[in-house]
Amino acid sequence: MTTTVNEPAARQAAAxxxxxxxxxxxxxxxxxxxxxxxxxxxxxxxxxxxETSGLAGRGGAAFPVYRKLAIVARARGRKxxxxxxxxxxxxxxxxxxxxxxxxxxxxxxxxxxxxATGATEAHLYTHYGPTPQLLRAxxxxxxxxxxxxxxxxxxxxxxxxxxxxxxxxNHLGGGxxxxxxxxxxxxxxxxxxxxxxxxxxxxxxxxxxIARYGPRWFRAAGTSAEPGSMLTTVYSPDGKCRVIETEIGxxxxxxxxxxxxxxxxxxxxxxxxxxxxxxxxxxxxxxxTLKKYGAAAGAGVLAALPSDRCGLTETARIVSYLAAESAxxxxxCLNGLPRIAAGLAELAGPRPRRQVRADVExxxxxxxxRGACHxxxxxxxxxxxxxxxxxxxxxxxxxGQCSATNRRPFLPLPDGIPTSEDDWI
Amino acid sequence: MPETLxxxxxxxxxxxxxxxxxxxxxxxxxxxxxGYPVVDPRPVPPxxxxxxxxxxxxxxALALKLMRR
Numbered sequence: 001m002t003t004t005v006n007e008p009a010a011r012q013a014a015a016x017x018x019x020x021x022x023x024x025x026x027x028x029x030x031x032x033x034x035x036x037x038x039x040x041x042x043x044x045x046x047x048x049x050x051e052t053s054g055l056a057g058r059g060g061a062a063f064p065v066y067r068k069l070a071i072v073a074r075a076r077g078r079k080x081x082x083x084x085x086x087x088x089x090x091x092x093x094x095x096x097x098x099x100x101x102x103x104x105x106x107x108x109x110x111x112x113x114x115x116a117t118g119a120t121e122a123h124l125y126t127h128y129g130p131t132p133q134l135l136r137a138x139x140x141x142x143x144x145x146x147x148x149x150x151x152x153x154x155x156x157x158x159x160x161x162x163x164x165x166x167x168x169x170n171h172l173g174g175g176x177x178x179x180x181x182x183x184x185x186x187x188x189x190x191x192x193x194x195x196x197x198x199x200x201x202x203x204x205x206x207x208x209x210i211a212r213y214g215p216r217w218f219r220a221a222g223t224s225a226e227p228g229s230m231l232t233t234v235y236s237p238d239g240k241c242r243v244i245e246t247e248i249g250x251x252x253x254x255x256x257x258x259x260x261x262x263x264x265x266x267x268x269x270x271x272x273x274x275x276x277x278x279x280x281x282x283x284x285x286x287x288x289t290l291k292k293y294g295a296a297a298g299a300g301v302l303a304a305l306p307s308d309r310c311g312l313t314e315t316a317r318i319v320s321y322l323a324a325e326s327a328x329x330x331x332x333c334l335n336g337l338p339r340i341a342a343g344l345a346e347l348a349g350p351r352p353r354r355q356v357r358a359d360v361e362x363x364x365x366x367x368x369x370r371g372a373c374h375x376x377x378x379x380x381x382x383x384x385x386x387x388x389x390x391x392x393x394x395x396x397x398x399x400g401q402c403s404a405t406n407r408r409p410f411l412p413l414p415d416g417i418p419t420s421e422d423d424w425i
Numbered sequence: 426m427p428e429t430l431x432x433x434x435x436x437x438x439x440x441x442x443x444x445x446x447x448x449x450x451x452x453x454x455x456x457x458x459x460g461y462p463v464v465d466p467r468p469v470p471p472x473x474x475x476x477x478x479x480x481x482x483x484x485x486a487l488a489l490k491l492m493r494r
Contacts, residue, residue, distance in 0.1 A: 181436045330437035331461035366457050372438045 016221065017245035018229050019205050020101050024133070027140040030104040037108060037146055038211040043118040044073050046211055050116075053215035054227040055207070059084060059163070059200030060271070060299040062226075062287060065207070068197055071187040072117040075195035079119040081149075082172065082191070083110045085126035085201040086156035086163030089269045090321075090414050091301045094231035095201050097243045099126060102205060103137040107151065109204025112211050114149045117197050122149040125168055126201075129155030158414060160270075160325035164373050165198045167327075178327045179373035200299075202231050222248035226286045230300050237261045237306035239410065248297070249286040256304040263307040264389050266411070268298030270318050271378025273385035274311065294385060303411060310404035312393050314411055315386035316341070316348035321413050322379045333376045336367035340383060350400045357387065357394065431491040433464045433477060439488035446489050449480040462489075 025033065040046050051066035072079055083106055087095040099106060107124075114122050124134070130153040141147050154172055156162040162177040169190045171177035190196025199207075206228060210218045219227040226248045234255050235241050246255060256265050258281040265275040267285075273295035275283065283289055287296050305311060323337035343360040346352045364383055367376035387394070396403060433453060435446075442460040452473055453465040469477045469491070481489045 181438050331440060331442050331459060332437065332457065335459040335461075366463075370435075370437055370461075370463070372436070 016229055016247065018209060018221070019098060019105060019202065019231065020243070020245055024101050025104070027104055027137065027144060027146075030102070034105070034108075034209070035212055037111065038208075039112070039115055039148070040211070043116060046112060046116040046207075047073060049210055049215050050207065053206075053210045053218040054225075055203065055210060055218065056226065057200055058202040058206070058230055058299065060089070060269075062296070065199065065203060068187050068199070069113065069116055071185075072119070072195045072197040075188070078121070078194045079117055080121040080123070080191045080194045080196040081110060081114045081117060081119040082123045082125055082168065082196060082198045083107075083201050083204050084163055084165075084168060084198050085124065086168065087127050087299075088156065088158070088160050088163040089271075089299055089301060090160070091233060091235070091269055091303065091412050092299050093233045093241060094243045094300055096127065098202055098205060098231060099128075099131075100133060103134055104141070105205040105208050106201045107137060107141060107147070108208035108211075109199075109201075109206070110151065111147050111149060112207055113197055113199060113204060119197065120149060121191075121194070122151045123172055123191075124151050124153045124201075125156050125163075125172065126153065127156050127158070129153060160322065161327055161373065161375060164375075166373070168198060169196055178329060179375075181372040223286050223288070225288055230285075230297065232285070232300035232302050235301075235303035235411070237304045239306075241412075246285065249284050249289075252283050252285055252302070253281050255285070256302055258304075261307055262304045263309065264305045264311055266301070266303040266305065267295045269301035270322060270382055270411075271374070272296065272298050272301065273381055274305075274315075274389040275385075276389045294381065305410060306406070308404060308406040309410050310348065310393060310402050311386060311390040312344070312348040312397065313402075313404060313407075314409070315383065315390070316344040317409060318411055318413070319344050319379065319383060322375070322382070326375060327373070330371045330376075332367045332370040336363045336376065337379060339363050340367070340379070344383065344386075347394060347397060350397060350402070352397060360387070431477075431493055432466060432468050433481075434490050434492045435462055435464055436488045436490065437461075439486045441486045441488070443485050445483050445485065446480045449483055450476050453477065454480070464489075 047066050047069045055065045056062040085095045085099050157177050161167050164179045165186050166180040167177040169186050172191050186196045222228045229245050232244050234244050320341040323341040326333045326337050328334045340363045343356050346356050364380045368380045444456050446462050447454045447456045454462050
């Protein structure tokens with residue numbers, strides 16, 4: 001079957017931004033801009049186009065989207081699709097903005113994913129729950145008879161791991177948002193035992209456009225190995241935060257400043273990695289390039305740490321948050337992360353004891369790969385990059401000095417670190 | 426002749442750090458400084474197959490598994 005491409009709309013949407021309109025759009029304007037819902041009329045038909053497009057998940061793990069679609073499509077019986085907008089990464093704002101500016105693009109993608117997999121149950125899981133705006137979008141779609149599957153909106157608990165696939169499935173099933181041991185994967189056995197497709201909301205928005213304009217259109221942006229555009233949340237040294245849609249493979253220095261006002265870059269959020277300047281200034285935003293530096297684009301959080309701040313202090317503050325966000329289910333993470341956090345707090349202060357750095361490195365090795373989820377692995381990546389990139393600062397601290405002239409925290413954390421077990425529910 | 430390609434895996438959520446596994450199978454399992462098992466990820470060699478099965482059966486938390494790779 002060939003897809004009819006809406007040519008003028010496709011041309012209009014080829015330039016960036018593809019996903020973000022200048023102002024939030026209602027259903028009528030959404031359909032005028034992008035054209036009608038491109039249902040394929042049968043399960044499975046969209047999956048080939050998604051495979052050709054090369055779309056990878058935009059929630060952080062960059063997993064090939066067609067593979068999850070195909071696994072759920074192949075399964076028999078009741079199936080579920082979930083749009084994941086939990087955005088539990090505290091520095092990320094892109095999913096929130098996308099849901100506010102283009103909710104219909106996400107909801108189109110959710111319906112198309114339901115059709116492609118043969119799912120009869122659909123959920124939207126977000127940090128803010130059923131906002132008036134989302135409810136209005138669903139009501140407009142219902143009035144227009146656009147949706148084939150009803151969508152249930154559920155609010156994610158404000159925890160770092162609440163958006164992790166198995167935690168999400170547990171929460172939608174009425175339990176706490178805690179990760180479980182896999183296998184089985186949620187694509188095989190997810191919500192109440194049903195094969196479940198979980199896709200980030202931005203990923204679904206890309207699906208809605210690929211279904212309309214085709215994989216070739218999608219591949220006109222990005223690199224051949226990592227096609228398309230992605231939403232990034234960018235922090236400049238003055239502390240301002242913007243959501244920017246960019247081509248994958250864009251030079252990082254078009255998004256982040258690399259001048260003397262910047263000490264280092266953080267790429268990929270709090271499970272991401274620090275990059276040294278000026279060494280990293282010529283890198284591009286794609287995993288093929290970032291991999292060589294132990295980094296990944298993740299969910300697109302990019303930050304330029306100002307030169308008046310101490311990278312060790314920033315890292316210690318974030319790692320103590322990450323340690324508090326351990327689900328506490330796995331021994332190595334439960335024991336290791338608080339020790340790593342305490343070690344970093346000492347390294348961030350004056351004259352740390354000599355063995356602390358070696359302790360932190362040993363504990364990092366001990367927690368890596370030993371959790372049911374990737375929380376310890378992501379935390380270790382972040383910590384190791386800090387010890388490498390801020391090695392000169394570490395030497396200063398050993399002599400009782402610190403190059404920071406500004407003690408105010410730079411990277412954002414949620415207000416009030418959760419302390420109660422009830423927060424998981 | 427039966428060939429084992431299984432490797433040992435711990436479900437870290439179920440594991441409570443009893444340490445029985447490391448006692449029964451020190452060749453493939455050791456305990457970290459908090460008492461939790463670190464498991465050799467490679468396939469269990471045939472000469473240790475029986476000991477590996479014994480360690481799996483002895484885990485009080487049913488957290489140790491032999492899994493096909």
